[in-house]
Amino acid sequence: MRLFQFTLLCLALFIQYRFWFGHNGANDYNRLKTAVELHEQTNDKLIKRNKVLKADIDDLKLGQEGVEERARNELGMIKPGETFIRVLPAQTHYDN
Incomplete structure (x- = not known):
């Protein structure tokens, strides 16, 4: 009996x-x-990124607005007859 218990x-x-x-x-x-x-x-991050890229591609395929927006934001381009205005944040001066 002990051998059986030892084996178990x-x-x-x-x-x-x-x-x-x-x-x-x-x-x-x-x-x-x-x-x-x-x-x-x-994968979740890549899926989100792919959705954004797909939306960008669809915008570029469907209309000129997307192309114009990219040209303005990324390349700094303006249309003929447009006026470019840049608004800079106020600078704070610290006098010591």
């Missing part, structure tokens, strides 16, 4: 060791779970 104890310890430290055990599961969460966050 050894089997239980072996199974616990494999569960916690073995291949595809709890450590591997936690590591992979963390990696998947990180990839999901990265």
